[in-house]
Amino acid sequence: xxxxxxxxxxxxxxxxxxxxxxxxxxxxxxxxxxxxxxxxxxxxxxxxxxxxxxxxxxxxxxxxxxxxxxxxxxxxxxxxxxxxxxxxxxxxxxxxxxxxxxxxxxxxxxxxxxxxxxxxxxxxxxxxxxxxxxxxxxxxxxxxxxxxxxxxxxxxxxxxxxxxxxxxxxxxxxxxxxxxxxxxxxxxx
Numbered sequence: 178x179x180x181x182x183x184x185x186x187x188x189x190x191x192x193x194x195x196x197x198x199x200x201x202x203x204x205x206x207x208x209x210x211x212x213x214x215x216x217x218x219x220x221x222x223x224x225x226x227x228x229x230x231x232x233x234x235x236x237x238x239x240x241x242x243x244x245x246x247x248x249x250x251x252x253x254x255x256x257x258x259x260x261x262x263x264x265x266x267x268x269x270x271x272x273x274x275x276x277x278x279x280x281x282x283x284x285x286x287x288x289x290x291x292x293x294x295x296x297x298x299x300x301x302x303x304x305x306x307x308x309x310x311x312x313x314x315x316x317x318x319x320x321x322x323x324x325x326x327x328x329x330x331x332x333x334x335x336x337x338x339x340x341x342x343x344x345x346x347x348x349x350x351x352x353x354x355x356x357x358x359x360x361x362x363x364x365x366x
Contacts, residue, residue: 266360286361286363288359289312290324306345309343314353315341315350338350343360
């Protein structure tokens with residue numbers, strides 16, 4: 178018999194080397210990176226503050242001045258326009274004078290009245306050739322509803338046309354049964 182010899186190579190992992198304590202370099206302590214959710218929260222908070230500031234600034238501009246014109250001022254109802262200390266409603270539909278008067282009264286307002294020509298100027302820019310009912314009626318003389326007599330000139334006047342309307346051309350008498358658009362006016366509280 179022959180003797181056979183078998184050889185094996187055994188590889189062992191290297192033993193960990195122990196470093197000398199004096200040779201160790203201290204690791205730098207880095208700040209923990211902020212999480213994404215924290216950054217998003219801060220960004221949204223800043224955006225909220227900016228938007229709230231802009232809304233407050235708009236409200237101050239919109240409602241703070243007596244001369245401001247603001248269609249969406251919170252002190253006026255939807256679809257009403259603000260001018261100074263009043264809100265105005267320009268109807269789209271048409272009704273007779275009495276129905277227009279009732280509509281305004283139901284909304285806590287009245288048909289448009291004004292004291293002098295200076296109050297008419299802003300409306301002339303908004304009015305086209307269409308006529309709108311206003312709170313003017315001829316009952317033994319032209320008078321504003323619930324107020325003084327008329328100090329302005331009526332463009333057209335007849336004995337049967339007893340209600341007042343306005344267009345860009347000015348004031349005009351009309352039959353109270355005619356169907357026209359109307360303008361309501363209410364004081365801001």
